[in-house]
Amino acid sequence: MEPVKIIRAGNTLGEGVLWDVETESLWWTDIQERRLYRYDWNREALNSFATPERLCSFGLVERSVRLIAAFESGFALFNPLDGATVWLARPEADRGGMRLNDGRVDRRGRFWAGSMAETAAGAEKANRYCVDQGGRAHLRKSGITISNGICWSPDGSWFYFADSPRRTIWRFAFDAASGGISGRRVFAETPEGAFPDGATVDAEGFLWSAHWGAGRVVRYAPDGRIDRFLEVPASQPSCVAFGGPKLDLLFVTTARQDLKEEALQREISAGDVFVYNIGIAGLPEERFLQGIQDVSLSGSAQGEKEC
Numbered sequence: 270m271e272p273v274k275i276i277r278a279g280n281t282l283g284e285g286v287l288w289d290v291e292t293e294s295l296w297w298t299d300i301q302e303r304r305l306y307r308y309d310w311n312r313e314a315l316n317s318f319a320t321p322e323r324l325c326s327f328g329l330v331e332r333s334v335r336l337i338a339a340f341e342s343g344f345a346l347f348n349p350l351d352g353a354t355v356w357l358a359r360p361e362a363d364r365g366g367m368r369l370n371d372g373r374v375d376r377r378g379r380f381w382a383g384s385m386a387e388t389a390a391g392a393e394k395a396n397r398y399c400v401d402q403g404g405r406a407h408l409r410k411s412g413i414t415i416s417n418g419i420c421w422s423p424d425g426s427w428f429y430f431a432d433s434p435r436r437t438i439w440r441f442a443f444d445a446a447s448g449g450i451s452g453r454r455v456f457a458e459t460p461e462g463a464f465p466d467g468a469t470v471d472a473e474g475f476l477w478s479a480h481w482g483a484g485r486v487v488r489y490a491p492d493g494r495i496d497r498f499l500e501v502p503a504s505q506p507s508c509v510a511f512g513g514p515k516l517d518l519l520f521v522t523t524a525r526q527d528l529k530e531e532a533l534q535r536e537i538s539a540g541d542v543f544v545y546n547i548g549i550a551g552l553p554e555e556r557f558l559q560g561i562q563d564v565s566l567s568g569s570a571q572g573e574k575e576c
Contacts, residue, residue, distance in 0.1 A: 270499060273518075274544035276308055276315065283522035283540060284467065285326040285371070288512025290553045295512055296336075297522050297542065298324040305336075305349050308542075310513070318349040326372035328380050329556045337400065337557040339382035341368035344400050346559070358406035360384075360398065366391040371417045371467055371508075376425035377445055378402060378558030381409075383416020383430075397430070399448055402560040409450070418468035418478060422491070423552060429456065429476055431465040438465050438478060440493075456493045459483075467508025467522070472550045479506040479521060486521060499547070503539040504532065511551020519545045 278299070283306075286297040295308040298320070305318045305327075322340040330337055330346070338347040343359030361367050361384050372382025383397040397410040418431035418438055428443035428450055440456035443449070456476075459465050463483035470476050475496060476489045486499040486509055503523035510520045525533065525540040533539060 270545060270547070272502075272543040273546045275538055276542040276544065277538075278306060278315070278541050280304075280306075280522070280524065280540040282507065282524045282526045283542060284507045284524075285324070286467070286508045286510040286520050286522045286542070287327070287329060287554050288510050288516070288520065288551075289329055290516070293514060295510075295520060295542070296327070296329075297508070297520075298327065300325055301526060307349070319352065320347070320349075321352070321354050323368065325369045326382050328372065328374035329554055331378065331556040331558050333559070337374070337380045337559070339369040339372045339380075343369070344380070344382070344398070344404075344406050346404075357400065357404040358398075360396070360406060360408070364391075364394075367395060370395075370415060371419055373419045373421075374555040374557050375443075375445070375448070376421055376555055377448070378555060379448060380557050381419050383410075383413055383419065385413075385415040385417075392434075400557075401448075402558045404559070409448075417466050420468050420470050420476065422470060423472060423474050429468060429470070431468065431478070433464040433466060433481065436461075436464060438468070438476070438489075457487075457489050457495075459487075466506065469509050469511060469551065471511065472516075472552055475549075477509050477519065479509050481505050481507060481524075486519070499545060501543055503536050503541070503543075504528070505539065506543075510554070513544075516551045516553065517546065517548060519547050519549075519551075521545070 280299040281301040327336040327338045342362040344357045346355040366388040370385040380400040384395040395413040415433040425445040428441040431438045436459040442452040463480040466479040466481040468478040484504040488496040505524040521543045
């Protein structure tokens with residue numbers, strides 16, 4: 270299937286793509302270049318905003334122009350229009366070789382994000398956090414290398430998560446009320462050279478996973494079997510999101526990072542955002558339900574607690 274549109278961005282590491290149904294706009298981040306992008310679908314206008322640190326993932330916020338942001342060192346409320354940043358917690362600030370990574374808002378308005386090791390010395394030292402509506406960051410899991418693919422089933426009863434170097438996507442039972450996670454089981458394993466990256470779930474409960482290194486997006490049925498492949502003309506697809514006025518378009522971010530000159534000549538659209546009309550509807554992105562005021566706050570990662 271050919272893309273119906275390519276948004277020319279030339280990102281080093283495009284990631285964290287989200288569709289805002291209220292403004293009919295697409296948001297994503299170029300992590301390494303410290304830029305946040307917004308594409309107005311109706312005006313076909315692309316804007317970018319500087320970020321105070323590498324912005325690794327983010328979520329929309331209810332009744333606000335701000336975003337709940339996972340920067341490299343921690344969590345903040347960030348206003349892209351004026352750059353105002355209210356730090357909530359910085360659990361990765363003093364952990365050399367580590368940074369936050371993939372994240373998403375759950376069905377109850379909490380923000381989840383995990384960290385990742387940027388060097389071999391950090392293998393299995395990354396964490397997964399949950400930020401509650403009060404802005405408190407709770408440590409929920411350790412022993413990860415690269416946290417990725419965070420998403421939930423449409424009814425919120427299943428939680429999906431991938432540790433990319435292990436080439437495994439897991440599924441957990443999820444207690445929506447408490448944020449409790451239990452009953453880990455292998456949902457899918459990817460072949461050698463295909464690393465599960467960002468993911469989302471469609472309205473039918475099927476999971477779409479970007480396979481970094483393999484140049485494809487894979488749709489998995491709720492039982493974990495492969496339903497279809499979507500080949501992408503870039504070897505490093507990084508994240509996926511449903512959007513468009515009918516939520517039936519699939520947006521795929523990609524990266525140029527670490528590609529050699531020969532590969533860049535072959536993958537001339539690496540770093541752009543690909544848009545596919547797949548004829549399957551997605552779900553609106555959940556919004557962070559903040560219960561805090563626009564004042565300077567501080568917080569810290571805490572032990573294994575419910576959010």
